[in-house]
Amino acid sequence: MTGAQEWQGRVGQNWAAEWERTDRSFAALTPYLLEAIAAEPGKRVIDVGCGAGELSLAVAAARPEAQVTGVDISGELIEAARNRSAGLGNLAFTVADAATWQADGAAPDLYISRHGVMFFTDPPAAFAHLSAKAAPGARMVFSCFRPAAENPWAMDIARLLPPAKPAPALEFPPGPFAFAEPDHMRRCLKGWRDIEFKPLDFAYVAGSGTNPVADALSFFSRIGPAAAAIRILPDQARAAFERGLLELVQSRSVGGRVCFPAAAWLVTATADNT
Numbered sequence: 001m002t003g004a005q006e007w008q009g010r011v012g013q014n015w016a017a018e019w020e021r022t023d024r025s026f027a028a029l030t031p032y033l034l035e036a037i038a039a040e041p042g043k044r045v046i047d048v049g050c051g052a053g054e055l056s057l058a059v060a061a062a063r064p065e066a067q068v069t070g071v072d073i074s075g076e077l078i079e080a081a082r083n084r085s086a087g088l089g090n091l092a093f094t095v096a097d098a099a100t101w102q103a104d105g106a107a108p109d110l111y112i113s114r115h116g117v118m119f120f121t122d123p124p125a126a127f128a129h130l131s132a133k134a135a136p137g138a139r140m141v142f143s144c145f146r147p148a149a150e151n152p153w154a155m156d157i158a159r160l161l162p163p164a165k166p167a168p169a170l171e172f173p174p175g176p177f178a179f180a181e182p183d184h185m186r187r188c189l190k191g192w193r194d195i196e197f198k199p200l201d202f203a204y205v206a207g208s209g210t211n212p213v214a215d216a217l218s219f220f221s222r223i224g225p226a227a228a229a230i231r232i233l234p235d236q237a238r239a240a241f242e243r244g245l246l247e248l249v250q251s252r253s254v255g256g257r258v259c260f261p262a263a264a265w266l267v268t269a270t271a272d273n274t
Helices: 010-017 019-025 030-038 054-062 075-084 123-133 152-158 182-188 212-220 225-232 235-251
Strands: 044-048 067-072 091-095 110-114 139-145 192-207 257-271
Touching (some): 010 075, 019 212, 030 054, 030 192, 054 067, 054 075, 054 091, 054 110, 075 091, 123 182, 152 225, 152 235, 152 257, 182 257, 192 212, 225 235
Parallel strands (some): 044 067, 044 110, 067 091, 110 139
Antiparallel strands (some): 139 257
């Protein structure tokens, strides 16, 4: 699980430091998401869980008449986003929890997010809040991962780990696969109707450059389940895990890149607030 405290601490710091490689990992998905966003109207656009701002930047550049605001709970990620946004007067970033954040001025008419909505502590309350604060009939477009079994970048790494202790039983555990199941997601999307799901498969790029294997190992040591394992496993278990991770990354190195199959949902919905 990855909650608000982690994003305000080590996880947020690592993602901020690694924004170029995290953007690269989603590079094959982002164009599909931007295409779906381009099909929606909206002049008051909110990027939920904007991270280091790639989606916000692209939408602000494509809609000079719109005001785009990126919202994220991590101060480090917002700082990285602001450093990238010079010259775009219609773009702003703010440190806040989107589950309770109050927009200044006009009500949002379009919410967007690239894998930034799966970490709410109480998703039904968060989405109900977003709907209540939106303009009547506002639209939402976001992406999230499909089940872990369809995402080898996560499952192949998980198989290298020792058996984990059972996680606390939570109704809405936050994390990368929190919205993997459509029926569960529908229960979470309180205040929204016309919910549609489109499956997207893409190549998750973990390594590239002159030494893609070393690049992927460096990336995984900073981001995701491998990073957590390297940090907390005892020496002998960590050494075994790192050997297995090296073999795994080598097996996925083809044509100068280390890639893993990945599976996502593209989700669209309409605010039920008219």
